[in-house]
Amino acid sequence: MIDKKLNSVRVGVVGCGYWGPKLIRNFQSIPGSDLQLVSDLREDRLEHIRGLYPGVKTTTDYAELLDSSVEAVALATPVSTHFQMAREALLHNKHVMVEKPLTRSSAEAEELIRLAEERQRILMVGHTFEYNPAVEYLKDLIAKGGIGRVYYISATRVNLGIFQKDINVIWDLAPHDISILLYILGMKPTQVSARGAAYVQPNVEDVAYVNLHFPNGVMADIRVSWLDPCKIRRITVVGSQKMVVYDDVEPNEKIKIYDKGVDSPPYSDTMEEFRLSYRYGDITTPAISGAEPLEIECRHFLDCIRHGRAPRSDGHDGLSVVKVLEEAQLSLRDSGMSRTINW
Amino acid sequence: MIDKKLNSVRVGVVGCGYWGPKLIRNFQSIPGSDLQLVSDLREDRLEHIRGLYPGVKTTTDYAELLDSSVEAVALATPVSTHFQMAREALLHNKHVMVEKPLTRSSAEAEELIRLAEERQRILMVGHTFEYNPAVEYLKDLIAKGGIGRVYYISATRVNLGIFQKDINVIWDLAPHDISILLYILGMKPTQVSARGAAYVQPNVEDVAYVNLHFPNGVMADIRVSWLDPCKIRRITVVGSQKMVVYDDVEPNEKIKIYDKGVDSPPYSDTMEEFRLSYRYGDITTPAISGAEPLEIECRHFLDCIRHGRAPRSDGHDGLSVVKVLEEAQLSLRDSGMSRTINW
Amino acid sequence: MIDKKLNSVRVGVVGCGYWGPKLIRNFQSIPGSDLQLVSDLREDRLEHIRGLYPGVKTTTDYAELLDSSVEAVALATPVSTHFQMAREALLHNKHVMVEKPLTRSSAEAEELIRLAEERQRILMVGHTFEYNPAVEYLKDLIAKGGIGRVYYISATRVNLGIFQKDINVIWDLAPHDISILLYILGMKPTQVSARGAAYVQPNVEDVAYVNLHFPNGVMADIRVSWLDPCKIRRITVVGSQKMVVYDDVEPNEKIKIYDKGVDSPPYSDTMEEFRLSYRYGDITTPAISGAEPLEIECRHFLDCIRHGRAPRSDGHDGLSVVKVLEEAQLSLRDSGMSRTINW
């Protein structure tokens, strides 16, 4: 036990709402992690955590955590607090993992990146889906040409609740899809537009549609809603040779690869000769590891700390997603006007 | 048999491609219909029809049908021919049922309406879904306040193929959703925008997203694609009190009514008191008649002829859908710029 | 047209209830078929058929059909009439296709086989699923060792109605599964037992369970019911290397091949070393032809007549299924006692 702790990273988790307890569970159980302190403003949440993990120390004072010997801080607090809390952690020379989205603005994200580089600390954003084995599979499949040229992607991420009070549904749900798209395509969008409406809370959009244009004519469309009777997490990737559906709600068949497509003949002399040939081939559902993405993410954070490596979802990745969100937000306020993103 | 034919409407069907044979089957079997002539430019298609219905007369010459004693013409020809062929039929004093969309432009639709009124003939457009018992159910449910105030509607109509050569996917698939929306909401949209892309055929969009704004803040979003591995026909209607999913692919459970919603409290003094209460109630799947919508539509056409009544999906209804398509098309060409529709 | 009819087989269809009209539609439209006469006791059903196919001749007198120039008779009448009507047709030197089950007893089936051989006529039973492309695929897959050694098969065929008045649910629904099992396994069962109960009509079982033992330790279990809220047609074939689910209700993914299994190690020294290794591999959904099985069956019947070949589902095949049903019936009456079948 002593040896184990000697080599372990001393971790503190901040925020015990919906997501924090999942981080706590992981940092409590994965090897190489020494969960030393948990912080939240609400004493009742801390008491709940102490009930689950009798040995864990807690505090309602974030400053206490900053002044402790904790080396790495994982932040699962409201988005509006991300920048300030991550900044303080970096200023106290802590490594930081921040829940998505990284910040409320690209300027804030850039400031955190600068600070992390200056202090030579790890800055990581919790883009959990980049650690999801199904998303990994999809990225590899596309990269090796397994679906031909990517045409377009349609994503749907809807359910009833959980409403946020400080951000709208785009900032809450779309970061997942945007980080997935950037990751599997290996490209950044050049144009973005967004439309939406606020029904339950004034001025907080609860349903929205985001449209993205990537290089090479790739288009993507994202539907997000807190106001849908069904939980849907579905991404369809259509390529020139195959089509893939990634359904994250499916317990076992998360990825389905359809050997389907349409071929246009090389030429046709007249309109009368117009013909398209359709391929309706096999469907393959690859076996995908059932490992918990968040556990992979937490282990990756500790590995990056130990070996001084840049995380897969580093500050720059977090900044990219925030820039897209920022422009989507401007488009939303401007009736869906297209906006060019300057990278 | 003789009596039956005396009281029957003499019908001619034009076009034996994908949809025409379904019209032929219905006009062949429903009471009060006397299918006298079938027309198509391709002799092989006519031979196929004669094989199925040995007694049926056929012609490759539309003029022959116009000059015949046929009283009612059903057109299932390419969209680009609708206006000219319907016009000629009306000029020959025939009643006309035209497949959706009614025409390629609102000017053409208006001309057909004018002509039908002048000649006192029935002009009907084949908005089949307005005769679908599930859509009827949905319209009634909304009308009687069964889901509270309508917030927004999300529609998805995608599958692989069938590509059209003379129209893009919006003109091919979206008429269904637009006619359903106008019908169940009893309102016309005031704003429309559309985005899309053409992957298989140059300049013929095979995937598109259409966004509509209706009075009272109702928003609708329609996804259409000829390039999707799955056949999806799904419309989600979200109301303030209940939410409904209409899934036309489901054989038996087409409509599901979710007693789900979010209530915001009348007031909250501080942000800390922010609370939304969620309702997760029963789901009800009403028994819906399994009657074939096209049969109901064909019977309705004959009834309107016999009793001189305006059809549910009359020329004005057809015009409304064409106007939305027209503006959507302009928005599509203009990078998704919102367009106001003047009714 | 004349040439076509010269080479065609003159067909008569008897019975216009649920199944007959499907036969009529096929014999009306497939090449090489000349549907000459349709017979039913009920004039209203014949009128309905004449409405659908204006040129078709009909009669309420089976004798008229027997005395006509019809060469081949397709019987879709109640099971209790099969033997007598097929016998008369053979005695009039007609080829005969009889709906499943072939007869009410094996003695009757043997008599029909004898008569057909004597008269050199084709005797075929309508085991439609033997002409189903998905079942074909399954048979081929098993035959080429694609799932390893077959362990066992579980079949479920349930829905609400259609109740028969002259036979119980085993005689009505189980012939499908029994003919499928014999066909895909290429073996006949050596033991059968059945349990069931009659709830709606006295002494007419509406739910039953049939258990079969085949050579090589293969077991099969069939659930049939007219009293189930869901329509299920599902057969699971478990092999030593792979497992297959054939779901006939699925529109597109009828066959799923699971690369799943359990391997027991060659030996284990102690119980403590007990280990089984599980394989959770890919799932493959092969593209299966969407051709209508009944059309394939009807074409096959005509081909066999033209070339004097024995049909895939000949009298012997029909007899095998009847023998299993017969013994299942005896077991049912005897509280599920196992019965050996002597072939």
Next chain:
Amino acid sequence: MIDKKLNSVRVGVVGCGYWGPKLIRNFQSIPGSDLQLVSDLREDRLEHIRGLYPGVKTTTDYAELLDSSVEAVALATPVSTHFQMAREALLHNKHVMVEKPLTRSSAEAEELIRLAEERQRILMVGHTFEYNPAVEYLKDLIAKGGIGRVYYISATRVNLGIFQKDINVIWDLAPHDISILLYILGMKPTQVSARGAAYVQPNVEDVAYVNLHFPNGVMADIRVSWLDPCKIRRITVVGSQKMVVYDDVEPNEKIKIYDKGVDSPPYSDTMEEFRLSYRYGDITTPAISGAEPLEIECRHFLDCIRHGRAPRSDGHDGLSVVKVLEEAQLSLRDSGMSRTINW
């Protein structure tokens, strides 16, 4: 904290395989529980538990737990050890909760019941499904006549693995269905038969079919298998007025009530007049609490201890299930011969 522990029940959990950790998690977190000791023969499993719950004491010696101040013991050990370990616990005046099935024989179960009564200790069996809100709902619905007279029940509980080494699939999986059936019907079966086969391990059946007859003509059929590619947990209850499907794999729609049925008319003069009328009404999916059944069960155990009440799933309930299993096992060995159960 001190007060809380004073009123708490001191609990020990034995067995840290598949199920034990779930018990530990619950006894660790529910109020009124003071988890004092965890026992397992394998030190590595105990180390794993200590990693998850740093404060928990562990031992590889069951005697230590018996001699400790623990008041209540929860046994999640192999079935073959249940009797001996539960007996020792009772002899040490501990309350006992035993995983299902209670014992390997009814004689053993009776001995435990006798001992618990003598020592005035709580004896409870872990029939988890009796604490499942969906099963509760079903029991209430039947009890209040909500589906009319119960006709029959079909249950399927299949998946790939987990193979047991000391019991066959009937003893492993069927206890769930048997306890559910006895609970929702409020009756015990009078007859049982079972068939099965062993494919992976000699003499350990991995697939089996159990048939039960209850009073009033109610029949039930249970399919269990460790060798199926799909995880299915589905129980269909067919009543004279409604039909219910309980699908435990469904995340949200566990219970569906179908207003479907068949009515036979009061009389029919002739067979020709034979008619049955079918009802195809609405489907209702009631909102069911998502509470964890095991947590409800663990709380119930502690409540029964505190208030000296007999648990819902007491020793007698455990004995009933064991008796059915015992007779099913005898039937299995006797080729499915029906066996009468004497209660």
